[in-house]
Amino acid sequence: MTSLQHVKLGTYYVVALPEADDFDFWRERARGLVQCDVPPDRVAWVEPGGSGSLFSHGDRRIPVPAADAPPVRASKAFVNLAKSAICHSDPERFALLYRLLWRLQANPRLLEDGADPEVRKLDELARTVRRDIHKMRAFVRFRLVEGEADGEEHYVAWFEPEHHILRTNAGFFVRRFANMKWSILTPSGSLHWDGRVLEEGPPAQRSDAPQGDATEDLWRKYYASIFNPARLKIGAMLKEMPRKYWKNMPEAALIPELVAGAQSRESQMVAAGTLEFEERPDTLEAIDKAIHACRKCPIGQLDNHAMMGEGPQDYAKGFSGLMIVGEQPGDQEDLAGRPFVGPAGQLLDRHLERAGIDRRSAYITNAVKHFKFVNRGKRRLHQSPTAKEIDTCRWWVEGERAIVQPRLILAMGASAARGMLGKTVSITKARGAPIALEDGSELWVTAHPSYLLRLDGAAQEEQSRLFDADLAAVKERLAELAG
Amino acid sequence: MGAQTTIEKLEILADAAKYDASCASSGTAKRNSAGGKGIGSTEGMGICHAYAPDGRCISLLKILLTNHCVFDCHYCVNRKSSNVRRARFTPQEVVDLTLSFYRRNYIEGLFLSSGIVKSSNHTMEQLVEVARILREEHDFRGYIHLKTIPEADPELVHQAGLYADRVSINVELPTDAGLTRLAPDKSARQIEGAMAGVKADIVEAKDNRKRFKHAPRFAPAGQSTQMIVGADAATDADIVGKASRLYDNFRLRRVYYSAFSPIPDASAVLPLKRPPLIREHRLYQSDWLMRFYGYQPGEVMQATEADGNLPLDIDPKLAWALKFRERFPVDINRASKEELLRVPGLGVRAVGRILASRRHRTMRLEDVAKLTVSIAKVRPFIVTADWRPVLLTDRADLRALLAPKQEQLELFAA
Ligand code: SF4
Numbered sequence: 001m002t003s004l005q006h007v008k009l010g011t012y013y014v015v016a017l018p019e020a021d022d023f024d025f026w027r028e029r030a031r032g033l034v035q036c037d038v039p040p041d042r043v044a045w046v047e048p049g050g051s052g053s054l055f056s057h058g059d060r061r062i063p064v065p066a067a068d069a070p071p072v073r074a075s076k077a078f079v080n081l082a083k084s085a086i087c088h089s090d091p092e093r094f095a096l097l098y099r100l101l102w103r104l105q106a107n108p109r110l111l112e113d114g115a116d117p118e119v120r121k122l123d124e125l126a127r128t129v130r131r132d133i134h135k136m137r138a139f140v141r142f143r144l145v146e147g148e149a150d151g152e153e154h155y156v157a158w159f160e161p162e163h164h165i166l167r168t169n170a171g172f173f174v175r176r177f178a179n180m181k182w183s184i185l186t187p188s189g190s191l192h193w194d195g196r197v198l199e200e201g202p203p204a205q206r207s208d209a210p211q212g213d214a215t216e217d218l219w220r221k222y223y224a225s226i227f228n229p230a231r232l233k234i235g236a237m238l239k240e241m242p243r244k245y246w247k248n249m250p251e252a253a254l255i256p257e258l259v260a261g262a263q264s265r266e267s268q269m270v271a272a273g274t275l276e277f278e279e280r281p282d283t284l285e286a287i288d289k290a291i292h293a294c295r296k297c298p299i300g301q302l303d304n305h306a307m308m309g310e311g312p313q314d315y316a317k318g319f320s321g322l323m324i325v326g327e328q329p330g331d332q333e334d335l336a337g338r339p340f341v342g343p344a345g346q347l348l349d350r351h352l353e354r355a356g357i358d359r360r361s362a363y364i365t366n367a368v369k370h371f372k373f374v375n376r377g378k379r380r381l382h383q384s385p386t387a388k389e390i391d392t393c394r395w396w397v398e399g400e401r402a403i404v405q406p407r408l409i410l411a412m413g414a415s416a417a418r419g420m421l422g423k424t425v426s427i428t429k430a431r432g433a434p435i436a437l438e439d440g441s442e443l444w445v446t447a448h449p450s451y452l453l454r455l456d457g458a459a460q461e462e463q464s465r466l467f468d469a470d471l472a473a474v475k476e477r478l479a480e481l482a483g
Numbered sequence: 484m485g486a487q488t489t490i491e492k493l494e495i496l497a498d499a500a501k502y503d504a505s506c507a508s509s510g511t512a513k514r515n516s517a518g519g520k521g522i523g524s525t526e527g528m529g530i531c532h533a534y535a536p537d538g539r540c541i542s543l544l545k546i547l548l549t550n551h552c553v554f555d556c557h558y559c560v561n562r563k564s565s566n567v568r569r570a571r572f573t574p575q576e577v578v579d580l581t582l583s584f585y586r587r588n589y590i591e592g593l594f595l596s597s598g599i600v601k602s603s604n605h606t607m608e609q610l611v612e613v614a615r616i617l618r619e620e621h622d623f624r625g626y627i628h629l630k631t632i633p634e635a636d637p638e639l640v641h642q643a644g645l646y647a648d649r650v651s652i653n654v655e656l657p658t659d660a661g662l663t664r665l666a667p668d669k670s671a672r673q674i675e676g677a678m679a680g681v682k683a684d685i686v687e688a689k690d691n692r693k694r695f696k697h698a699p700r701f702a703p704a705g706q707s708t709q710m711i712v713g714a715d716a717a718t719d720a721d722i723v724g725k726a727s728r729l730y731d732n733f734r735l736r737r738v739y740y741s742a743f744s745p746i747p748d749a750s751a752v753l754p755l756k757r758p759p760l761i762r763e764h765r766l767y768q769s770d771w772l773m774r775f776y777g778y779q780p781g782e783v784m785q786a787t788e789a790d791g792n793l794p795l796d797i798d799p800k801l802a803w804a805l806k807f808r809e810r811f812p813v814d815i816n817r818a819s820k821e822e823l824l825r826v827p828g829l830g831v832r833a834v835g836r837i838l839a840s841r842r843h844r845t846m847r848l849e850d851v852a853k854l855t856v857s858i859a860k861v862r863p864f865i866v867t868a869d870w871r872p873v874l875l876t877d878r879a880d881l882r883a884l885l886a887p888k889q890e891q892l893e894l895f896a897a
Binding site for chain 2: 109112113114115116117120134137138139140141142143144155157172174175176177178179180213215217218219221222223224225226227228229231232233234235236237240241249251252255258259262292293295301
């Protein structure tokens with residue numbers, strides 16, 4: 001590789017670049033050096049303002065390649081990456097590019113080898129520069145100034161790019177803001193566009209740029225409002241908008257306050273959501289519709305139907321004033337869409353008949369409106385609702401009660417009792433005597449018929465007797481209340 | 484109460500738009516303002532001009548023309564029965580805001596949607612009018628995304644597509660049942676009919692441009708839609724299935740997912756808690772698998788668990804690989820591109836680099852490590868010149884080994 005026919009042994013060359021991002025100049029020199037067979041370790045590249053101390057004794061005259069020197073080869077991919085990478089602020093970039101160009105002569109497909117450390121480094125430099133270019137396009141913020149002389153609108157931005165990208169990026173702003181007068185000021189140079197011509201200017205200071213713009217208030221308001229506090233993801237924000245850019249973005253000043261306030265804003269959103277909870281539908285039809293859509297508790301998400309109570313509510317049309325409350329629909333009720341049609345319902349019917357209570361004169365409903373179950377093979381196995389679920393669903397059964405306005409409520413089982421009272425009572429202790437409710441009605445508590453179904457023998461006989469006694473007491477009390 | 488100022492309206496109408504997931508401004512026709520009278524350019528890749536603390540990009544001025552609405556969709560903060568503050572912009576006000584933000588380089592353009600006032604057609608006319616003023620009176624060449632109003636006259640939707648870069652029609656909910664329940668005023672058939680109309684217009688405009696150079700463009704950035712996740716009981720499998728049907732049937736450019744968030748004055752039928760944001764993320768990952776990794780929708784569904792949902796602790800690609808262990812390990816030096824794309828931890832970029840590099844060298848584990856983010860994640864699934872995962876793919880605890888340690892995913896969790 002190093003046939004040193006053109007190069008004096010032991011000579012170092014120093015190439016001073018006129019501009020930090022001057023790709024054409026670099027290419028010109030690099031090409032000549034390769035043609036003269038100057039190996040990478042014999043070249044020092046110095047950018048403006050940089051020192052070539054290591055090679056201070058080097059030769060600044062570049063050898064001239066012979067007229068018949070073979071052409072220098074570089075793949076298109078290399079040229080593209082090099083154009084970006086040269087804008088990086090890493091002082092080593094020129095030397096790296098030259099080393100790669102040198103190696104490309106022996107291995108034209110070198111760039112395909114992504115595992116090669118120098119190829120990776122090139123990739124990384126180019127990527128960083130592309131990102132900086134992109135961020136400049138994103139985060140430049142123009143401020144409006146009225147031109148003193150012409151009264152024309154002039155937009156001025158202050159920006160601090162990390163790499164030498166100002167010139168490369170100019171085209172974007174020209175294409176986008178072609179009919180606008182604008183300037184972009186940076187610590188390493190400035191750009192000025194008057195609607196026709198682009199001019200480069202000297203480095204600037206932040207104080208050269210305007211400090212504010214009335215529209216920024218609108219922009220900040222927009223920024224604060226479009227943010228959803230229920231979704232705080234600070235890491236994701238920081239990844240794309242690192243803090244180093246914040247100081248020149250008017251909206252960024254709001255971030256700490258938005259983050260700090262997010263939790264309370266979210267809970268306000270939730271609390272505001274709870275409010276409507278208080279506004280209950282005031283007809284049975286509306287409740288019926290609403291429970292079909294209800295999923296306030298997880299039961300509503302099972303594959304089931306909601307079930308309303310049924311029965312009369314008009315005292316003139318045969319309503320006895322009795323409301324019977326069960327636990328929840330069962331498998332068969334869920335399928336039939338009617339309360340108490342399964343085995344427990346049939347048992348209840350027999351007891352009601354025995355007590356002389358006409359089922360059709362009572363409003364029959366459940367404490368929980370959806371069927372709670374687990375799948376066991378083909379069967380759906382009943383599961384008891386939790387206290388929390390009962391309390392959640394209480395919303396609806398209270399709504400029914402407010403509309404139906406029974407004189408007496410018979411709650412069957414602990415779940416039903418909880419649905420009426422909001423707290424758990426013991427059936428054994430509570431049965432047989434009325435509990436006064438706030439609206440003036442009376443609550444009577446008894447066992448759930450499905451409990452009777454699970455018993456047998458003496459225990460079942462005993463519970464049946466108690467159940468009948470409760471029903472008889474209810475019948476009697478109902479007559480008294482009806483006056 | 485006096486008239487609302489612009490800033491007050493902006494606050495209300497931007498706030499009302501914050502639940503919309505999409506903000507993309509990429510992939511439209513290339514334009515710039517050189518030679519024109521107005522302002523603006525689009526260069527393929529959209530630019531995110533800022534990021535909000537919710538991690539989402541702000542590239543467009545995303546607002547509602549008005550948040551008054553005659554509809555009563557339960558998941559929507561603007562529904563008729565909701566108690567939120569209302570405001571209403573005139574088309575000219577939206578135009579002025581867009582231009583003054585654009586001139587200051589705050590935005591790429593406008594994303595305009597609206598509550599439904601008076602009628603669908605009336606509202607749609609107003610949206611189109613905003614776009615018309617921008618394009619015709621101000622020669623605005625930036626990006627415009629219009630959300631079409633359900634049930635608007637197809638002719639109005641057509642006009643929208645002539646001015647806009649993108650039009651979108653939200654399907655809102657993954658299942659028809661969910662839509663019926665939560666958006667009683669909307670109809671799935673209507674929505675899909677509108678999508679079909681837009682698709683036909685796009686296809687026709689593309690065709691015409693092949694024949695006549697100056698044929699008008701129609702929504703060059705295509706159409707997109709959004710689905711709300713977590714407001715109903717639809718599973719991830721339902722959602723993925725729905726999305727893939729939409730991609731197929733209507734050639735959608737994007738399907739966006741928006742995790743349901745608690746909205747002020749929420750309807751009583753909605754959960755008061757948001758679903759984990761990670762779920763939305765998993766759905767986007769599965770979308771990527773289908774769009775860039777060659778997974779069939781059915782395969783993504785295979786990655787779901789018994790409840791039909793994607794696991795939350797690991798990504799869907801890893802979940803799929805753990806279910807189909809017999810397909811691994813994959814030989815880095817020999818496998819096809821398709822096989823490499825299935826390896827958990829190897830992205831499209833890494834696969835490209837592996838394919839290029841292996842022409843030059845026999846890949847060893849350390850070579851792969853240089854090209855990937857985390858070799859630990861990849862290792863159990865690959866073979867290299869110097870590595871073979873003998874037991875690892877059979878290990879029962881592989882999932883636990885590879886799942887990220889419990890991350891703090893939601894700032895306020897627990
Ligand atoms: S059981 Fe009651 S609270 Fe739970 S979802 Fe059904 S109706 Fe709503």
